[in-house]
Amino acid sequence: MEYTLLPKGFYSCAKKLGIKDNTPDFTVIYSEARAAAAAMFTKNQFCGAPVTVGKEHIKDGFLQAFVINSKNANVATGKQGIEDVHTIISAVADELSISSSDILPSSTGVIGVPLPVKKITEGIPGLKSELKKDGLKDSAEAIMTTDTFAKYRSETIGGVTLCAIAKGSGMIEPNMATMLSYIMTDAQIEPEALKAILNRAVNVSFNMVSIDGDTSTSDTVAAMANGLAGPVDLQKFEQVLTDMLISLTKDLARDGEGATKLVEVQITGAQNDEEAKVMAKSIINSPLVKTAIFGADPNWGRIISTIGNAEYSINVEKVSVSFGDIAVFSDGEPTDSNLEELANYLKGDEITISISLGNGQGKATGWGCDLSYDYVKINGEYTT
Amino acid sequence: MEYTLLPKGFYSCAKKLGIKDNTPDFTVIYSEARAAAAAMFTKNQFCGAPVTVGKEHIKDGFLQAFVINSKNANVATGKQGIEDVHTIISAVADELSISSSDILPSSTGVIGVPLPVKKITEGIPGLKSELKKDGLKDSAEAIMTTDTFAKYRSETIGGVTLCAIAKGSGMIEPNMATMLSYIMTDAQIEPEALKAILNRAVNVSFNMVSIDGDTSTSDTVAAMANGLAGPVDLQKFEQVLTDMLISLTKDLARDGEGATKLVEVQITGAQNDEEAKVMAKSIINSPLVKTAIFGADPNWGRIISTIGNAEYSINVEKVSVSFGDIAVFSDGEPTDSNLEELANYLKGDEITISISLGNGQGKATGWGCDLSYDYVKINGEYTT
Structure with a gap:
């Protein structure tokens, strides 16, 4: 129970609006205080309409709510897609009495199908009264698509709490951000510092996972720090955040579409870290x-x-190659x-592949999964 | 029957040496006259031992025989692998009374397993008497691994004959060459001209297919022109060769591991051909x-x-996208x-996907296949 508690001043609710089926498909995560915020987005040039709007709203370094739907990505939907985002977040802003420019919207699911806006706006009035303190797991469930389990973490650092949720199972090879992940903390951190910490943590976690080599149109990772628990040791905070995101990253890989195994690839001895990263991804x-x-x-x-x-x-x-402790190729x-x-x-x-290149000090660790019959089944029948 | 006839002065034989099982696994394609020759090889840095030797032997622009085994790639086999190649081609050179430096060797199959040299050398004495004029299809069968049908073509240009065989079904994204393909003609063409023609033809055929994005360690395409039918119109020759290699390329894609469909991707309106090629491959x-x-x-x-x-x-x-005649996305x-x-x-x-980018005159066509349950089955059980 405790584990699903949000940090001080954060509340959330999750709803079933019938966007595609009768599973949870909509969540609002709200901070009672306007929060310092940072975000990273997909580099896919056909980015989703919510990503376009979110990039604008994060510019001033502050947010007050995440509004996320699953089951429809609102991507390749043309101008109507952008209008639909504004219709939805305006309704949420009215309901919560906050500015719609302090909302970061996200959508994930099928591409190229218009968002069922009416179903969503009809679910918004009265939503404020449904907000609760212990909604972390419910929110993690509401953002799932082909995920088979909810992905959420919570840690404390002194008097400060740090929570994160993530989703993603297919179309996963994040490029500067991942499918969807949201981080909430009551620590007091300036926007610039939060942004730098988030970038560094994402680069060694979400940016090092690949399920299928396809960078999604909707990748978003966003953090809010509302300061209600006061300051925090930033080095300690960054370490806890990085470990948390690596742990969520392994969840993404373990829950890759059709996956039966988590694969970790460790590269050492590359000329530099960048070459090590590229090789880990290629394996x-x-x-x-x-x-x-x-x-x-x-x-x-x-x-x-x-x-x-x-x-x-x-x-x-x-070149040397080992699987676990079994060396198969040496020098x-x-x-x-x-x-x-x-x-x-x-x-x-859990399979670990270690590769030593004997060329320098560069290293990287990446995560992925196996390719099974179920991967083919899931992706051969996705929209039908 | 006629269709399996080799060009003037070419002879071949195919044998079952038990390298892995009791299917055909060894072929020698021999020209009675020393032939102008050209070849392109994999860019994989762990190239097979036969590729290393073949690169040396093609340097002077002349060859007299291809010696190819399937079921074992002789890759990642260290120094022993190189010695094994020389043992085999020396035995063939002795049998045929030709120079071993006029032999281009190839091996395809599992990586990292020593070649069963003894089985191969025991099969060589007496091989000369087995050489025949109508061995094109038999040779095409002897180079198969996971291929489900033999891939061979034969055309005439005036009095000149042009034949080619190819294999490849997995670990296919040729980079400057393809898995294995051998071209035989009795046309009289200088080595330099043959090399230029081969390069251009391969770049729009084999280099535009991908089954799985993995460039093999053994890719080799090699041509011999022994001149016994005299000169040929080079422009006409290049056109026939290009069409032949595109036709074989489609066979490779259609016979991709587990494939049920041939996929053709046509890109137009890219800024240049190179960008169009990269996009075709990514789709x-x-x-x-x-x-x-x-x-x-x-x-x-x-x-x-x-x-x-x-x-x-x-x-x-x-951007516009069509499947066959069905436009799904327009401007x-x-x-x-x-x-x-x-x-x-x-x-x-047969699925055709046409993508227009509206950015320029660059264009490219690429071929691939679908990803099925059988792909997973074939590759989950390859060595076991």
Whole structure:
């Protein structure tokens, strides 16, 4: 129960408005005090209408509410899409007696289908009376699409509370932000500091996960800090936030569409961190690697092939590859590893692949999942 | 029968040496005259041992034989891998009384497993007497791995004959070359001219197909022109070769691992051809697009999202998208297309997606396939 409590001065409600089916599909997360805020958005050029509006509203560094619907992304909906966003957030602003420019809107779900605006606006009057202190889990559920479980975290740092929710299961390879994640804290932090901390934490967490290599049109991660619990040690805050977002990132990967395994790829010895990141992503995104892991097939040669496709120069004689503690390739030569032992390791539900390039100090860790029959099923039948 | 005849002076044989199972796994394609030759190879830095040797042997612009085994790629096999190649081609050179430096070797199959050299060398003595004129189809069969049908073509240009074989079904996104393809002609063409023609033809054919976005370690396309039928109109030759390679490219896509549909993506109106190529590849490689096509799910928003992820600037208000004759998005706005009609179109076995960017004269056509349950099955159980 305690775990679903929001930070001081934050309230939320979750509703079933029938946008696509009868599951929770709409949530409002509200701060009684106007809050310092920061956000990062998708780099997809066909970004959703709510992303366009949200980018405007975050500019002054303050927000007072997140308004999020699932089951429809309001993307590729033309000019009508933008009008629909304004209609909805104006109704919420009236209901809560706040400025609509202090609202960050988000939508996630199918692309290219007009938002059922009437269903949404009809659900808004009276919403203020439904707001509650312990709504963290309910809000996390209301933003789910193909997710199979709600993703939320809560931590305290001295007298300060930090909460976050996230969703995402397909069309996941965040580029500067992830599908949807919202962070609420009662700590007192200036907008600029919040923005810098958020950027650094997202770069080693959400920006290092890929389910399918497709960057979504709706990616948004946004934070509000309303200051009601006073100041916080910023270094400590950043560490807790980073760990929290990495933990949520692993949830996203574990809950990737059709996934049966969480895959962690650790790169060391790259020339720099950027090259390590690109390689971690290329391993995580290889359908040949993903299907071999799904089938627990000890076909480590597919890792070798993916490494060899790097756009930068690899010293092939220094490359080593391990699965868990099992070294399969060492300094450019195959080891006499036991393939049966490797196949057994691959039957587990958390797989770690470590790659050492022997070229420098660059390193990165990325997360992904396997590619299963259910991935094909989920994505072959998404709109039908 | 006629169709499996090789050009003048070419002979081949195909054998079952038991490299992995009891299917054809070894072929030698031999020209009685030393032939002008050209080849293109994978850019994968972990290229196979035969690729390393082949790059040396093609340098002087002449070859006399292709020696190819399937079921084992001889990749990531260290120094032993290179020695194994030399052992095999020396034995073939002795048998055929030619120079081993006029042999281009290739291997395709599993990565990281030592080549069973003894099985291969034992199969070579007496091979000369098995060489035959009508071995085109047999050779095409002997180079197959997960392919489900043999891929071969034969055309005449005046008195000249042009034949080609190809294989490839997975780990296919050729980068300057494709999995394996061999071209034989009795036309008289200088090595430099042959190389230029081959490069141009491959760039609009094999280099525009992707099954899974993974560039193989063994990609090789090589041509021999032995001149025994005399000169040829080079422009005409290039046109026939280009059409032949595009036709084989479509075979590769149609026979992609687990594929049920051939997908053709036509990009027009890009700023230049290079940007058009990159976009065609990104659509073809999107697992979300591929699974939607497999499931005949009219989820055209996934095309929009993939377009929006281009690394170069898109004028979203000028973008139009059609499936066959069905326009779903026009000048940045959704059309009132009939989704049922689109779903019906997607049930066909050849899908054409046309994208107009309205930004310039750049264009490209690419080929791929859908992503099915069988893709997961084939790749989850490859080595087991």
